[in-house]
Amino acid sequence: MPKGIPNPAAMYGIYLRSWGYEVSIVRNGKRYFQQFGRASYGGDAQALRQAQEWRDGVVRSVPPVPRRTRAEKLRVNNTTGVSGVFCQVAPGGKVRAWVAKTYIGQDEILRTDFPVNTVGESAQALAIEERARQLERMDGLAKLHPAEESIRTSPPSAPAGLLAPKRSKSEIRRSTNSSGVSGVHFKAPNPGHPGYWLAITYTAGRGSVSKAFSIKEHGPEKAKQLAIEERQRQLEEKLAFLQQDSSVAARTPPLSIPFLLDQPSQASSLQHGMTAGGTRPPQ
DNA sequence: AGGGAGGAAACGTTGCGATG
DNA sequence: CATCGCAACGTTTCCTCCCT
Secondary structure, eight states, X not given: OOTTSOOOGGGTTEEEETTEEEEEEEETTEEEEEEEEHHHHTSHHHHHHHHHHHXXXXXXXXXXXXXXXXXXXXXXXXSSSXXXXXXXXXXXXXXXXXXXXXXXXXTEEEEEEEEHHHHGGGHHHHHHHHHHHHHHTOOSBOOOOTTHHHHHHSOOOSOGGGSOOOOOGGGOOOTTOSSSSTTEEEXXXXXXXXXXXXXXXXXXXXXXXXXXXXXXXXXXXXXXXXXXXXXXXHHHHHHHHHHHHTTTGGGSOTTOOGGGSOOHHHHTTTEEEOOTTTTSOOO
């Protein structure tokens, strides 16, 4: 997808990554983003589905600024102090007229001139009043993406329960994994050693537990099988520990959409201010 | 009064280095 | 390797200015 060309509606704000999908939406200079790896969500379809759900939540909860608000914002090149109001200056530097101009739509641009030689000194004030009237005719929200409005106005889709929860890292099998089972590794201390299979599981706040199964004692297949079973047991133990420990965490919703929470500490982890304008090269 | 060029601002999109 | 975080580029919107 070339830069600047909108994604298809289903992929609005969603970008394909080698490892999954990334959601990135900018609203009022703030970027909302979250990443959804295939490995973390149990496959491509689930990762995409989660990314779309998260994006829809952002789109619904953070609507674009009203067009009128945007039009009222003073630009740096504004010389009159009132957006949409400017003066026409004659070659000698004398003000010829004050003008109120407002872009309503592609085929409707409002404009009224107040020549100083006709209306006198009140030309500027009249232009400001006219600009205010013109803004009354500007409604709706800023247009951002063809799919934005339909997403924002559509009801939330499937209940979150149908979505697979994010896997913990210990459930993710890396592409470099040699055993086919996450947390199960073959180790050989030295060239002469027959080696052993190791089951290892890490639990935050508790450290790692591991158990080795020697090939010399069990044989290669049996040792591996025992390590896999041990790994499974470790995961169950870990789960029990986390459930016991999560009585506090249970009071907070799992996989909640952080931007919906009015907590700056959470929001800051997924938002960062955009360097609007400042990073843009001169045209 | 009308029209259009120029350009600032905003935001979607992409790339890539850093981090754990 | 997965994820994070940021910078930068291209397009669109629409304000400002100027010319006829």
